[in-house]
Amino acid sequence: MFKNILKVTINSLLKHKSATLIKILGLSIGLTCCLIISIYAIDEFKYDKFHQKHERIFRLLTVDKRNGEISADQPAVMLQHLINEYPEIKEGTRIFSWGKSSVKYQDKLFLERRIFLADSNIFKIFDFPFIIGDPINALNTPYSLVITESTAKKYFGNKNPVGEVMLFDNNQIFTVKGVIKDVPVNSHLMFDFLGSFSSLSKVDNNILTSWNYSFSYIYLLFNNNSYSQVSEKSEGFLKKYRNERISKIINLKLEQLSSIHLKSYDTKSDIAIKGSIKFIYAFSTIAILILIIACFNFTTLSTAQTRLRAKEIGVRKVVGANQTNIFFQFMFETVMFTAISFSLAVMLSLFILPYLNVYLDKQLSLNFSILAVLFIISLIVIPLFAGFYPAFILSRLKPIFIIKGDFDTQILKSVIGKSNNFSFRNIVVLIQIVFAIVALISTILIYKQLKYIDRINMGFDKENLIVIENPNDDQMQSRYDALHQFGMSSTNIESVSAAYDIPPKGASSYYKLRLEGKSKEEDIQMAAIAVDPGFLNTIKCSFIFGNNFVGNSSTSNSMQVIINESAMRSLNLSNPIGEKIIGLDGANPFVISGVIKNIYYSSLRDKVEPMVFYVQPWANAYIVIKTKTNIVKPTIEELKKNWEQIAPNHIFQYSLMNQNIESVYIQDQKAAFLFSIFTFLTISLSVFGVIGLISFTIESSIKEIVLRKIFGASILNVNLIFYKKLIGVVLISILISSPLSYYIVESWLQEFSYKVNITFVPFLLISGAIIVLIFACISLLIYRGNKLNIIHALKQL
Structure with missing residues (x-):
């Protein structure tokens, strides 16, 4: 039986080549978007989870109760008081960002930026594996230094660097005590040099003992899940070690290590490499919408083929096939479409990822286990979503209607719908128009904000300014x-x-x-x-x-x-x-x-x-x-x-002020560019889907058009009839999409203190353009139908 189903499926795919190609192309685009976004999202959510104890590691933050402002930098003196006050803290370490420095070893001189200082017990909290050296003693004395593997090769080649000295800023001498593996790219802490925190005492011991200097980042490892005590008792802690006034306006907050990369976007004075949870949610939503649109188009095209496959279904039922056999036959066809489309999506992803990695400065790759899971999900979800309805419609066709040639009125009405019913057709048209309008309006307004940023008066002249970094x-x-x-x-x-x-x-x-x-x-x-x-x-x-x-x-x-x-x-x-x-x-x-x-x-x-x-x-x-x-x-x-x-x-290190300002928004610009690509795909698939459905509707009503022509109806009269069938759906789509677009863009704009005003102009223009496009398609298709020879058209029906 399976052999017969497979044979029929292959024959069907080859027989209807155009429809097969369109279906596979649509699903492939949707699955490619989902694959790439899934890989990107999984990579973002994996940040800092390579540390074995990541669930028990937290970063200390302070919250200003007056304005809600969150800061990451803390006084260095606070750590020891926290350990004394809270027995649930197992270990704690401080990290200081050194900033830029000219680093010299013999005749090699480089300007380095990824330099941290940390307490010696940092390796008890974080997992940075050693290649050479002892993690317990590597940072236990001032001016001790641990470097990464690639940094060791950069300065020392194949030579063992332990014991060698390196000159920082022409006046600070550090001794290399160890070499660790390169910090994984999915770490919010990225460094090439890690010096001992106690080195700061040689510069000015007051900064280690005074509450007036907030420059260190405190990380805590807890024994168990009792970390909430720190926040709950913060007022008493600050009152005891600072003063009552500070305790009234400042609150301590703990941030879990794995949340820092994606959920600390608004944190001030931060050293973390940050992503955006909002971007992940936005792109994931768009990818899913593209796949949904592709599934709708698949469903529409499959049901539109009912006329072409009616005789096949009638013959199979006459020779003994029942409704269940037909249903599973067409469901299996959808599974085959999905499998082929998924394979094509994998190939497209392999082609796109290298370019995307360069653009986003990432190292994304296809993982077999992820592909396997997504493949299984696709084989289950897509056939149920895209294949169930066509299979149900096709399996219900009765031989008697096929023989009479009357299946249009008996079955296809469930697809096309009566003019006064909110049918499947109307639902599909509504959803596709909503997706298209939301995507287009959101993209236009996002680009308006980025243009606003580029053109805003900064309060000073940013042009023709050269900035030189002075070591x-x-x-x-x-x-x-x-x-x-x-x-x-x-x-x-x-x-x-x-x-x-x-x-x-x-x-x-x-x-x-x-x-x-x-x-x-x-x-x-x-x-x-x-x-x-x-x-x-x-x-x-x-x-x-x-x-x-x-x-x-x-x-x-x-x-x-x-x-x-x-x-x-x-x-x-x-x-x-x-x-x-x-x-x-x-x-x-x-x-x-x-x-x-x-x-x-x-x-x-x-x-x-x-x-x-x-x-x-x-x-x-x-x-x-x-x-x-x-x-x-x-x-x-x-x-x-x-x-x-x-x-x-010292190396001559310069930049241009205007480029520095532009770089602040580079992630927004990249996100907007990718968003525009996804928007183009969304709009293209939506428009093709709506046009296809309109074409299907008019083709199924060709008898009505011809008869109206015989009785003297003009093209305008026929157009108005079909306009009335869709105008309600189009207007409802606009009413739904406009507030939805406004909400999406306004949510994104909340991140900016200075932003463009959202007016009704883009909503009116885009809504008007959608109405004109749809009505133009209706008019063109009806005009083509009107050009048909009446006798020839009637013979075809």
């Missing part, structure tokens, strides 16, 4: 002075200045500031940016009150500050010039000498926070150079040659 050593000031002198003598350069923090990196320091004479309860947290006196002029900020710092030296401006509009409002001042604030340097007051318009110092996802700019001699971590228009490239060449003379032991 952190005792020669920082002399390098800056030499570069400043060179810049002022160059005809290509307008100005040279510097700052400790620059856009779009945001501020690294925050202070509680208040007006002189006010109480501590009126403290306002402000981002404190240490700058060179000419920095605000170099980036061309606009002043509302006052002027830039008076004088060119840091000494002459040491007690002046400039604030932004947000800070002025927070301080409740109408004209703050001459007012004094305290908190930057103990009780010493600073005079407000100017107010600038708000500038976007970080992502547009964040609101412009109160900011204070003050002058410091060490504020030259980033040297900012304003060039004249359209001569950025030759200026870079000049600067590089000059740098090689003034800093031969």
Whole structure:
């Protein structure tokens, strides 16, 4: 019996080649999207789960009760107090992000960025396997260093690096104590160098013992599931070790290790490599929708073939086949379609993944176990969803109707539906139009937001700004002075200045500031940016009150500050010039000498926070150079040659300010591009499906069209009849899709503090375009039917 079913199935596939190709192509596209999104989602959800104890590892966060802001950086001194206070904590470690550094070994010099410092017990919490060295003692002394396998080969080749010394920033000497395997790509902590946390005590021991410095990231390993005690008792803990005021406004929160990558998108001061759970949900939904549309098209095309296969079914029933035999025959055909489509989807995925990996900077690959599971699910779900209805319709065809030629009116009405019924046809049309409109509107509005970001006035001139990273050593000031002198003598350069923090990196320091004479309860947290006196002029900020710092030296401006509009409002001042604030340097007051318009110092996802700019001699971590228009490239060449003379032991590392700002939204841009591809597929499949269903409906009504033509009906009259059949469905689709699109886009826009206004224009234009497209298809198909010879058409019916 199975042999006969297989033979009939193969014959059917080969006989109806066009329909077979369309069905397989549609299902293959849907399954390819599902495969790729599944692989991507599984990879994202696997982050940090390679650590055996990942379920018991948590990161400590602080939550500001006043505004809900979550921060990841903590005072280093907090860890020991936590261990003393909570016996359920088995181990704890602190991690410090060193940032960029020039690293030298003999004649090899590289600028490195992935450098962490950590406590010696980090290897008791995390699983970073050692190749060489002892994990217990590797980081137990200051200036000890563990490097990754690829870093060891980069600097030492095949030589054993243990015992060798490496020079950081030309003034910090670390001794290599061990080599570990490269950190897996699905780790939220990515590093090439791991130094001992105790090395910080040699720089300034106060930062390890003071509550005023929040720069470390605390990870805790718990004995059991009693970790909730930390959050529940946080107020008492902070009151005991900090003060009552802090305990009232700050709460401690624990974040599970495996949740950090996808669920800490809004966490401030973070070192984690972040993904987005919203993107995964969005793309997963789109992939499933594409597959659903493909299944609908499969169902529609299968039922449309009823007329072509009526004689086959009639003959088989006459010779003894029952309804169950026919039903399973067509269900098996769907299984075959699914298997072929899945195989084609695997081949398409193998072709697409290398390009996708380059675009997303990932290492995605097809896994046999994942494929096996998805294949089994597909063989069960798709035949039930796409094949059940056609098999049910076809198996119900009765030989008597086929012989009379009357199966159109008896059976196909269940597919086509009466004009006044909400039939299967109407449901399919409605769903496909809803999917198309939602996808198109969402894509257009997402691109509008990205264009808005690109064109928004940042509050300063981001163009023609070259940023040079100044290595952190005792020669920082002399390098800056030499570069400043060179810049002022160059005809290509307008100005040279510097700052400790620059856009779009945001501020690294925050202070509680208040007006002189006010109480501590009126403290306002402000981002404190240490700058060179000419920095605000170099980036061309606009002043509302006052002027830039008076004088060119840091000494002459040491007690002046400039604030932004947000800070002025927070301080409740109408004209703050001459007012004094305290908190930057103990009780010493600073005079407000100017107010600038708000500038976007970080992502547009964040609101412009109160900011204070003050002058410091060490504020030259980033040297900012304003060039004249359209001569950025030759200026870079000049600067590089000059740098090689003034800093031969350091790599010339530069970037452009406008590109740095664009890079903040690169993930959004990539997501939008992929979203647009999925949208194109969704719309294409939806439109083809709707057109196919309309064509099927009109073809099945060709007798009606011909008879109306005989009795004198015009093409317009016939068009109006079919318009009426679908106009209700189209309008309902628009009513459903419009609020759904608005909800989807508005949810995404919630991540941005500054966003476009959603108007009704895209909704009206797209809805109108859909109506015109559908009615145009109806008119074209009816026009073709109207061109038929009446006698010939009647003979065909």
